[in-house]
Amino acid sequence: MGNSVWKDTWLITVRNIKTTLRNPFSFIPNLIISAFFLLVYEAGLSGIAELPTFEGANYLAFILPVSIVSAAIGGAGGAGQGIVKDIENGFFSRLLLTPASRLAIVLGPIIAGMLQLLVQTILIICVGFLLGLKVETGFLGVLFVLLIAIGWGLAFAGYSAGVALRTKNAQASQSGTLIFFPLIFLSTTFVPYELLDAQWLKIAATINPTTYIFESMRSVLIDGWVFSEMIQGILAIGIACAITITFAAVSAKKAVARG
Amino acid sequence: MNGKIEVEHLSKTFKKGNVQAVKDVSFTVEEGEFFAFLGPNGAGKSTTVQILTTLINATGGKALVAGHDVIREPDQVRRYIGVALQETGVDPDLTGRELLELQANIFGFDKGAAKKRAEELLGIVQLTKDGERRVGNYSGGMRRRLDLALTLVNEPKILFLDEPTTGLDPSNRMAIWKELRRLNEENGTTIFLTTQYLEEADSLAHRISIINAGEIVATGTPKELKAQIGNDLITMTFKSKEDMLNAEQLMSEHLGDSEVINQNGKLTCYVEDGAKQLLTLVRILDEENIEVESVNLSSPTLDDIFLKITSEQKEEE
Incomplete structure (x- = not known):
């Protein structure tokens, strides 16, 4: 009797995926909002790409990362919501009463959240292609964008799972996702850094790791392989992940501990 | 491994509010015994069960369940027990059958064996025709029966049931009683049950401990307890x-x-x-x-x- 950690993680991840698919309203709104961002910003703002600062870049490629990051954050938030739901309905306790690996019990919903994110990101990129997106670095560039999206999603999944495990409360973790707004909008969301007007927004954008995520994606979508930009994005992810995953791990340890 | 529960000087103080929920409780439940913990709300019944089932740690004393220390060997204990607590629930988006199969898989059954076990258990708790329905649509009684089935997946030597019939209508209560008696008599499963209902303890248990304010105040067979006063x-x-x-x-x-x-x-x-x-x-x-x-x-x-x-x-x- 007894399984390996991998088998347990697999079983619990499959369970989470099933549950997500049976609740389409847990991911469809987020997907629609992300696609909506893409359409509306492209339609309403693409004119500003005529400005010399854009150096003739396609506004669609410029705004796509915003939509991808918003989809990623929404998808990753699903990880936390899955955990809170389990805690509230008592399924989490039932899993704790089995010999299942404690790691698997926490990792399952996070992995399921990452897969959800991956699918959403691919769908958003497809919408981009339908709108006429051209990627400077081709297929490999798209892969890099996906990688960044997953990395950023993982960082956010760690955050949302940590809040969920700590508060064990749906409302609290829901409001935890409000961090989404400053992350997305206090950045080079609509225009390049040089065009940001307010000084405070410039400072915020410099601090906000999302800025580096946007810039690294934009560099492969628009400019080609600019390694300095790419590395800054990867670095931002590395630091953010280190913080949020530690937060999640500490919270998880507390939640499965027999206090 | 055996079907015994041995508890010595168990206590639990919750840090929050410094509440001493369980005070120096000792008792032994023999293999194959049907034992009831009887007490009012807040007497410490649930806390004791949570300690014995490895969900929380005691702050003092020692407990062996199925021959294993609940604090030092929780995984060993978990293999041999079946647990239905007030805190445990089910994922409402899965069907009864899926939940049983998942539980079986977690306990190390392979796919075929898990399917078979789920089928068997659905039959035992009379949910075969509802096995394909999502648990969110089950009635309270059905859910409680599924709960019982879930605790039986690993063929436990010891069953822990925390107020298994609270809030159930008489017919569902009878169905649970009947199944518990059968498990105890036919399979020799040790049963540890907590209840607020005196008639439940009286009619099911071989031996009863009355717990009040975290302490055991009387122990004996129903007959002995009655004679005692x-x-x-x-x-x-x-x-x-x-x-x-x-x-x-x-x-x-x-x-x-x-x-x-x-x-x-x-x-x-x-x-x-x-x-x-x-x-x-x-x-x-x-x-x-x-x-x-x-x-x-x-x-x-x-x-x-x-x-x-x-x-x-x-x-x-």
């Missing part, structure tokens, strides 16, 4: 308060050792050979012209024991 119960009410107080004094004098309890406008006392004593008491009261309103003679129920023990405890405090 005398054979018969006499209850009297009176026309006036004055009569009642006089009667209380007279009865106390006559009965000597057995205590006369004055509660809720009634006098009660536990006596041996109740019919004979009752006649004597009525005669004594009559001689003093005390007007008796009603008289009742009954064999004690667990309810009476429970009230007696918990009221004694209150007096001590």
